[in-house]
Amino acid sequence: MSFTNNHFSENKSDPNSTAKEANALKKSQNNDIIKVRNGCKDIWNAYMANGAIYSPHDIPFCPTTAAELPHGIVTWEEAKAIYKKNISVKSDFMYDAFVCFYIDDYKFDGPRGIWHDAEHALAVLCHFSGVITPDFSTYQDFPEPLKIYATYRMRLMGYWLGRNGLAVINNVRWGTEETYSYCFDGIQKNSVVCIGTVGGSPRKYVDRDRFENGLHEMVRALQPHTIIVYGSANYPCFDKLIDQSLKVVAYPSHTASAFEKRRAR
Numbered sequence: 001m002s003f004t005n006n007h008f009s010e011n012k013s014d015p016n017s018t019a020k021e022a023n024a025l026k027k028s029q030n031n032d033i034i035k036v037r038n039g040c041k042d043i044w045n046a047y048m049a050n051g052a053i054y055s056p057h058d059i060p061f062c063p064t065t066a067a068e069l070p071h072g073i074v075t076w077e078e079a080k081a082i083y084k085k086n087i088s089v090k091s092d093f094m095y096d097a098f099v100c101f102y103i104d105d106y107k108f109d110g111p112r113g114i115w116h117d118a119e120h121a122l123a124v125l126c127h128f129s130g131v132i133t134p135d136f137s138t139y140q141d142f143p144e145p146l147k148i149y150a151t152y153r154m155r156l157m158g159y160w161l162g163r164n165g166l167a168v169i170n171n172v173r174w175g176t177e178e179t180y181s182y183c184f185d186g187i188q189k190n191s192v193v194c195i196g197t198v199g200g201s202p203r204k205y206v207d208r209d210r211f212e213n214g215l216h217e218m219v220r221a222l223q224p225h226t227i228i229v230y231g232s233a234n235y236p237c238f239d240k241l242i243d244q245s246l247k248v249v250a251y252p253s254h255t256a257s258a259f260e261k262r263r264a265r
Contacts, residue, residue, distance in 0.1 A: 018091035021123035024164060045118060048160035059151055059185035062158040064192060066130050066167040072097035073132065073230055073251045076108045083124045098169065099125055100132040102196035102230050102253070109136060115153060122164060130167030132194045132230070133158030138175045138183070140210075147175060148182055155186035169194050169228065174214035183214075184221040193224045197231035198253045212237045219246065232256070 052060040074082065079099045086093040101108050108114050114121035114134060125131050134157055136150035154171060162168040172193050174183040187193060195215075197203065202211035215237055218224075226247040229238070233250035242248055 018087065018123075021126060024122050024126040045115065045156065045160075048118070048156050051163070052156070052159055055182070055185035057148065057182040057185055059148075059182060060155045060159050061186045061188075062133060062155040062168065062170055063162055064169060064188045065162040066098075066169045066192065069192065069226070069228065069249060070098035070129060070169075070251070073100050073228075074128075075099070075103050075254050076101050076114070077103055078254060079124060079128060083127060086127070093127055095128050097128055098130040098132055098167070099128050100171070100194070100196070100230050101135040102132075102198050103135075105137050108134065115157065118157065118160070122161065122166075125161065125166055126164075130169065131158075131161055132169050132228075133161075133171045135171050135173060135196060138173050138179065140175050142175075144178070147179055151183055151185070159186075171195070172218055172222070174218065176210060177213070180214070180217050180221075184218060187222055190223050190225055192226040192228060193218070193222060194228040194230060197229055197233065197235075198255070202235055202237070203232075208235075215241075 049060060054060055074095075074097045076099055079095075082095050086095070101114075110116070133154050136153050138147040138150045142150075151173070154173070158168050158170060170187045170191075170193050172184065172187065172195050174180065195218075202208045219227075219241065224246070226249060227238075227241065229248060229250040231250070231253045233248055238248050
């Protein structure tokens with residue numbers, strides 16, 4: 001599958017963009033093959049797929065472009081607040097943290113979310129050290145096509161952001177066993193990957209077996225040299241991986257960091 005022969009784009013530079021954002025958007029536009037049919041709108045984000053290669057399940061390959069581990073990780077909600085606070089003071093500010101999307105989907109997906117307003121997302125993200133690819137949910141009770149589509153969007157948006165100069169680390173999200181055939185597609189082997197442990201998995205005992213089974217399958221399939229964990233890694237399954245000489249690096253979640261700050265007062 002390829003969108004490059006049926007590519008539509010409405011990328012336009014915002015005259016109010018900062019120089020840094022304008023450069024990012026200009027690079028985005030230069031990277032895309034623009035074939036516009038009058039009156040046609042690209043509601044599928046086909047422009048993102050220019051030059052992409054695909055797995056047998058049509059999941060785009062998203063290279064790992066980050067050269068080093070994050071010095072910190074903030075959520076998309078935090079990133080937007082940081083952007084709003086700093087952009088009027090210094091238009092080319094940089095914040096030394098990667099941005100992740102381990103938050104409720106409605107906070108970053110939907111009609112005004114990162115998928116439907118990708119240029120705004122790029123304008124915000126280019127002020128940060130890098131990005132963990134979006135965590136579009138693949139809930140166990142979702143129909144299989146929705147879970148495949150969520151995986152597709154994770155990889156495609158990550159691929160597009162990386163192609164536009166951002167340091168990218170792949171988020172990995174699996175469900176029950178039937179998702180193993182595609183949920184690891186499009187991720188570079190023997191690289192660094194990121195997973196989130198906030199929310200239900202593996203904190204809730206009822207979901208722990210599913211999480212641990214998927215974790216071991218991910219390690220088998222992708223053979224990562226480093227696993228970044230957003231949230232707690234204080235579980236036996238991670239200890240076992242460390243014993244196997246696999247590097248596990250945990251970053252506190254926003255909630256955990258806020259709790260620690262309150263305790264310190």
